[in-house]
Amino acid sequence: MTTVSLELVQPKPQALFFQAMANPVRMQILNLLREKGSLNVTQICAGLGMEQTHVSHNLRCLAFCGLVTASRAGKSRVYSINAETVLPLLKIVDVHLRKYAANLLTCEGLER
Amino acid sequence: MTTVSLELVQPKPQALFFQAMANPVRMQILNLLREKGSLNVTQICAGLGMEQTHVSHNLRCLAFCGLVTASRAGKSRVYSINAETVLPLLKIVDVHLRKYAANLLTCEGLER
DNA sequence: ATGTCATATGACAACTGTGTCACTTGAGCT
DNA sequence: AGCTCAAGTGACACAGTTGTCATATGACAT
Numbered sequence: 080m081t082t083v084s085l086e087l088v089q090p091k092p093q094a095l096f097f098q099a100m101a102n103p104v105r106m107q108i109l110n111l112l113r114e115k116g117s118l119n120v121t122q123i124c125a126g127l128g129m130e131q132t133h134v135s136h137n138l139r140c141l142a143f144c145g146l147v148t149a150s151r152a153g154k155s156r157v158y159s160i161n162a163e164t165v166l167p168l169l170k171i172v173d174v175h176l177r178k179y180a181a182n183l184l185t186c187e188g189l190e191r
Numbered sequence: 192m193t194t195v196s197l198e199l200v201q202p203k204p205q206a207l208f209f210q211a212m213a214n215p216v217r218m219q220i221l222n223l224l225r226e227k228g229s230l231n232v233t234q235i236c237a238g239l240g241m242e243q244t245h246v247s248h249n250l251r252c253l254a255f256c257g258l259v260t261a262s263r264a265g266k267s268r269v270y271s272i273n274a275e276t277v278l279p280l281l282k283i284v285d286v287h288l289r290k291y292a293a294n295l296l297t298c299e300g301l302e303r
Numbered sequence: 304a305t306g307t308c309a310t311a312t313g314a315c316a317a318c319t320g321t322g323t324c325a326c327t328t329g330a331g332c333t
Numbered sequence: 334a335g336c337t338c339a340a341g342t343g344a345c346a347c348a349g350t351t352g353t354c355a356t357a358t359g360a361c362a363t
Contacts, residue, residue: 090218
């Protein structure tokens with residue numbers, strides 16, 4: 080049984096959207112792309128000091144959810160941030176964190 | 192004493208922020224508050240058809256992370272949404288979901 | 304076609320979050 | 334005080350996500 084809402088807000092995809100961003104590795108990737116523009120997987124691995132497999136797994140998630148876009152360039156695959164959605168989002172969060180970063184880091188249940 | 196970061200973006204609190212929103216119940220609470228304004232716990236429970244304990248647990252998280260604010264009113268405790276942060280955020284996400292909702296629902300690794 | 308570089312995929316153990324239980328605290332009443 | 338309604342807390346099992354392993358695919362060059 081599904082509870083149909085009037086405004087047709089669907090909490091499930093909303094939650095999944097945030098879940099896609101709720102990971103330090105994926106956030107690091109997004110921050111790197113937002114700072115440096117388009118990068119391939121090797122550059123991202125180097126920039127973050129991480130294994131290729133790990134980065135690829137997380138890029139797959141980011142791309143599938145529309146947070147980054149991908150395109151081939153020879154042997155490489157170049158990833159760019161979805162500027163329309165992610166940039167304004169991160170700006171809002173940055174402001175929020177100036178007040179609440181300390182709280183978030185100690186919120187039990189969200190211990191990473 | 193604030194840790195002011197110029198380019199120093201901290202992925203951990205960022206990820207935790209999104210983690211706080213990455214839950215269907217917490218999203219439902221936020222959507223309800225955004226639609227109906229301030230509500231107490233009993234009203235939220237009734238509105239969502241959920242147990243009080245469950246709702247309280249999630250409200251605690253939301254309040255601690257600064258996504259909602261709380262205040263006493265007699266026996267009740269009234270919760271309101273953090274309009275400054277949450278409303279613009281959800282607007283951006285709503286737009287994104289028009290394109291990517293289907294993807295998010297089938298993104299493996301994010302199966303809820 | 305074979306080699307090699309660049310990246311993606313599949314599977315699985317370990318850790319983390321979620322939801323439910325029983326219980327406690329707090330506020331207002333008589 | 335004791336009673337009752339309103340909401341918060343602690344603990345634990347289950348289910349979900351994460352990161353690492355080994356392996357597979359794709360593209361370019363010789």
